[in-house]
Amino acid sequence: MTIPGAGTHILVFPYPAQGHMLPLLDLTHQLVLRGLTITILVTPKNLSILNPFLSTHPSSIKTLILPFPSHPSVPSGVENVKDLPNNSLSAMVSALRQLHDPLLHWFRSHPSPPSAIISDFFLGWTHHLACQLSIPRIVFSPSSAAFVSLINCLWRETPQRGDPDYNDPDFPISFPKVPGSPIYPWRQLSFVYRSYVRGDPEWELIRDDYLANIASWGIAFNSFSELEHNYLDHLKKDLGHDRIWAVGPLLPPDDDPTAPTERGGSNSISVHDIMSWLDKREKKSVVYVCFGSQAVLANEQMEALADGLEHSGVHFIWCVKEATVGHVAGKYGVVPSGFEDRVAGRGLVIRGWAPQVSILRQRAVGSFLTHCGWNSVLEGIVAGVPLLAWPMTADQFADARLLDEVGVGVKVCEGPETVPNSAVLAKAMTESVSVKGSKRDRALELQKAALGVIKEGGSSFKDLDRFVKDLIRTEIKFGDKEVIA
Structure with a gap:
């Protein structure tokens, strides 16, 4: 070449x-x-x-x-x-x-x-x-x-x-x-x-x-x-x-086994364990939840999101970014007590960096709850999954609008301080992994286009x-x- x-x-x-x-x-x-x-x-x-x-x-x-x-x-x-x-x-x-x-x-x-x-x-x-x-x-x-x-x-x-x-x-x-x-x-x-x-x-x-x-x-x-x-x-x-x-879309190549998994940092669960867990799930049945490398949710937001995941009944992976410099200790990024025990077997909580590209490429993932950072948007499009949009800042509101324009996104919340309605979240997550739906069909069409342009x-x-x-x-x-x- x-x-x-x-x-x-x-x-x-x-x-x-x-x-x-x-x-x-x-x-x-x-x-x-x-x-x-x-x-x-x-x-x-x-x-x-x-x-x-x-x-x-x-x-x-x-x-x-x-x-x-x-x-x-x-x-x-x-x-x-x-x-x-x-x-x-x-x-x-x-x-x-x-x-x-x-x-x-x-x-x-x-x-x-x-x-x-x-x-x-x-x-x-x-x-x-x-x-x-x-x-x-x-x-x-x-x-x-x-x-x-x-x-x-x-x-x-x-x-x-x-x-x-x-x-x-x-x-x-x-x-x-x-x-x-x-x-x-x-x-x-x-x-x-x-x-x-x-x-x-x-x-x-x-x-x-x-x-x-x-x-x-x-x-x-x-x-x-x-x-x-x-x-x-x-x-x-x-x-x-x-x-x-x-x-x-600029993404690591499929034939490079290290690129998707060694690009971010450490986490609480090994990449092998994450992929093994996904291998046991049905096709397009898992909701992946991640808000990028910067956003940290306040505990009230964490509780609402956890409640939505728990009551949705879906299988899920939730990548949690814990409090960093500038966040009041104990007020941000805390997973509600008892949540992981109650959803054991149905969900994984990852603390730290997630191998997002590898997760989204896995056949079991059916939708993506995202902050609409542009890399995440493109990775979701290439994976062919509908996106549940929670834009917070920066370019994310423009990205969420674009997702709506092209027919693959549904806004479920907005703003960095908004506490989402857990019932709305639960309903959106359940519908996002349903077998049929125009968002799913459109996501697959856009995936085909995205994969075609780089050939x-x-x-x-x-x-x-x-x-x-x-x-x-x-x-x-x-x-x-x-x-x-």
Whole structure:
């Protein structure tokens, strides 16, 4: 699959969060298969996440390990978002921005420096670095094109909570230029955006990062045309160019036995025991419950969810994230006393990281209760299961809306502090694993489409090839004009 003329050297710079790093590393895997040479920038404590990729491609992937910069709001020794509370994005981004000068020095002293930078959506400042180096910067978006369409509008126009009317959390914000002209209440907009303080130096830099994404040379999405063609077409018109590549769904390959199971961390139950338990369940009978690597439920939410699972009568796997930094001890992530005994044999509770891709691929799983993080959405689609949506923050409300648009999602709750109705949850979970249903049929149709686009001749396969050819063939001079080689 190597393209003639390859060997082009690219710098890949992930944002240190599980949901951002893993899909960008999966993209990196595909770029190496197409003949590119990659240097991945990481800080020391994130290096272990790269180990499977480095062992698979020892000659094509190198690492640039830079010390994690100190920041007053990031505890010493913390280098990954998973160890921080949800509201720490500005601190993490500000800390990483300090890598500008060391990275610039590395580029200028390298005997054969990269000819382009591919960096995460949260690292917009790398666009300015790329301009200094007269090379292109490509945004990697781990979020949907639907969400990026919304966020581009917000950061250009910057309505604020302090402005008239925006003090009401339910005040409607309309997006007439976005496909479908969606309207969202203020509280459902990105938490990062709602936290923006006009005139605050740190937040003005955050805004500049998003505007730098818009100004960057191109953007690669972990998505596919058959799912988001309306939004991808909109962005091409909105940004004024066609350097938009839908290269997803980016998932570990089926023939790599380590990739699905060694991507996250430790948990309370071995992967072997989880898969053995699933092997004993009937096809499409199990509800999988997981809210990603960041969300931690308050105990009242835990109790309502447990009650819903108990009274639904379904088999289930529930992945529980326990309290971390910033959570009051004993108030979050506690499984109700006696619950596991009462559902013994019918359900598994996993504390810690879950091998989600492997679980969803297992034949016994019939539905997925999710926070609608984009990776989880794509993994559910590829698994061909209906999704029970509980969006909480970030891009999740846009993702839940998209799931409804394409006919595979049912919203069962919303908001990070809402306590769900346990009876509603129980009914939705029972119906989600029923033998018949339009959501199940539509999920299987979308699964077929998702698996088709990554095969040779599929839309994402073609976009990956186009992306690589663009990187190889295009020479950029930033300024008043663009020179195409």
